[in-house]
Amino acid sequence: MFSPFSKSFFTTLAIALLLSSSAVIGSFMAAISAYAFPGLFPSQSSSPYTEQIAEYDKEKNCAMDQHTPTTYMTYLTHFSCGHVTVLNNGTTLRRFTLVIDDYHGTGKNIPITKEGLQFPAWTFNGSVPGPTLRVTEGDHVIVDVINSKDSNLTHSWHVHSIHSGSVDGVMGTSGMIFPGQDFKYTFVARPYGIYPYHCHMEPVETHINRGLYGMMIIDPAFKERRTPATEFVMLMNGYSYDDLNNTIGGGGWVAGQGPPTPQQMANPVERAHVMSESEPGNQVYSVNGMAFGYTDRDEIHLKVGQPVRIYLVNMLEFDPLNNFHLHGDMFYYIPIGTNEKPTMYTDIVQMMQGDRGILQFTYHNPGEFMFHAHKNEFTRLGWMGFFNVTKS
Numbered sequence: 405m406f407s408p409f410s411k412s413f414f415t416t417l418a419i420a421l422l423l424s425s426s427a428v429i430g431s432f433m434a435a436i437s438a439y440a441f442p443g444l445f446p447s448q449s450s451s452p453y454t455e456q457i458a459e460y461d462k463e464k465n466c467a468m469d470q471h472t473p474t475t476y477m478t479y480l481t482h483f484s485c486g487h488v489t490v491l492n493n494g495t496t497l498r499r500f501t502l503v504i505d506d507y508h509g510t511g512k513n514i515p516i517t518k519e520g521l522q523f524p525a526w527t528f529n530g531s532v533p534g535p536t537l538r539v540t541e542g543d544h545v546i547v548d549v550i551n552s553k554d555s556n557l558t559h560s561w562h563v564h565s566i567h568s569g570s571v572d573g574v575m576g577t578s579g580m581i582f583p584g585q586d587f588k589y590t591f592v593a594r595p596y597g598i599y600p601y602h603c604h605m606e607p608v609e610t611h612i613n614r615g616l617y618g619m620m621i622i623d624p625a626f627k628e629r630r631t632p633a634t635e636f637v638m639l640m641n642g643y644s645y646d647d648l649n650n651t652i653g654g655g656g657w658v659a660g661q662g663p664p665t666p667q668q669m670a671n672p673v674e675r676a677h678v679m680s681e682s683e684p685g686n687q688v689y690s691v692n693g694m695a696f697g698y699t700d701r702d703e704i705h706l707k708v709g710q711p712v713r714i715y716l717v718n719m720l721e722f723d724p725l726n727n728f729h730l731h732g733d734m735f736y737y738i739p740i741g742t743n744e745k746p747t748m749y750t751d752i753v754q755m756m757q758g759d760r761g762i763l764q765f766t767y768h769n770p771g772e773f774m775f776h777a778h779k780n781e782f783t784r785l786g787w788m789g790f791f792n793v794t795k796s
């Protein structure tokens with residue numbers, strides 16, 4: 405079987421890396437351990453340390469097909485753990501490639517309801533949300549972000565957590581990427597927790613509304629790893645059709661234009677225009693990109709007594725608050741995922757934009773249990789799903 409931890413997998417990786425080699429990769433090759441590339445160094449054997457990394461990645465349910473775009477169903481359990489190299493000094497290096505495409509600025513139509521409503525999205529690796537990146541605290545991470553030559557606009561990759569200002573991914577020199585170019589964001593992953601990533605180009609609201617976001621999980625070190633559970637990713641988002649023309653300033657609302665000047669407010673005509681502007685709203689809400697996803701019977705099947713862990717992130721634009729409410733049971737909540745111990749035992753958690761955390765629960769009773777935003781407008785416009793919980 406073709407496993408991400410098999411010899412043939414690493415040999416293939418080694419060849420792929422060599423074929424796409426750059427000065428950066430060349431400098432690493434000298435330090436690469438025998439375990440990472442057994443085909444190139446057949447006389448040497450693997451070490452327990454590297455086997456532990458492979459074992460941990462397996463426990464984390466790391467995907468074998470890391471570059472396949474996800475659907476709302478596969479997104480739930482799809483973890484991209486990167487191309488792994490263990491250096492001779494024991495450092496784990498994880499390399500990711502993300503391709504941003506705005507499809508000539510007009511977007512690619514993606515389905516956001518099961519009835520086939522389309523939204524012209526800008527994407528990371530072809531999907532909304534972008535792939536979930538999963539690393540371990542202390543890993544050296546290189547995220548090579550390519551802005552497609554089919555893009556019209558500059559984009560970037562801004563991830564939360566600790567890193568240098570030179571890779572922060574905002575306007576300027578820290579990772580603003582022109583169409584057809586790329587930028588390598590490098591950092592040592594810390595601290596463990598749950599982090600959103602998104603494009604940070606102006607107007608940021610629009611780049612996020614179009615779909616340029618995802619999450620990164622930094623797991624605790626192997627010896628401090630979380631208890632075993634069935635793990636899901638849930639990213640709460642929305643879609644505003646009002647906002648689609650904002651980059652060209654065609655609408656009444658022009659995101660990123662800044663507050664009015666004193667002169668504008670003193671001029672009756674301009675003042676009237678300023679006062680008539682209103683922010684866009686969302687017409688559709690969802691978790692993992694699909695409105696009313698997980699509402700068909702048994703799309704998410706759980707068993708009584710089964711430990712469940714949800715990595716939850718809120719990337720909703722234009723509404724200040726979102727939340728997650730669980731029916732039929734209670735969950736333990738770890739804000740930001742930066743602690744091993746929960747701070748709340750609850751059935752509801754509120755999140756502002758960019759907030760996130762970990763939910764841990766076990767159903768005590770069988771049933772069809774809803775989960776949804778307790779803001780009922782959001783529920784009605786798509787943000788709801790069901791857990792089908794059976795006795796065995």
Ligand SMILES: [Cu+2]
Nearest residue numbers: 559603605611
């Ligand atoms: Cu962008």
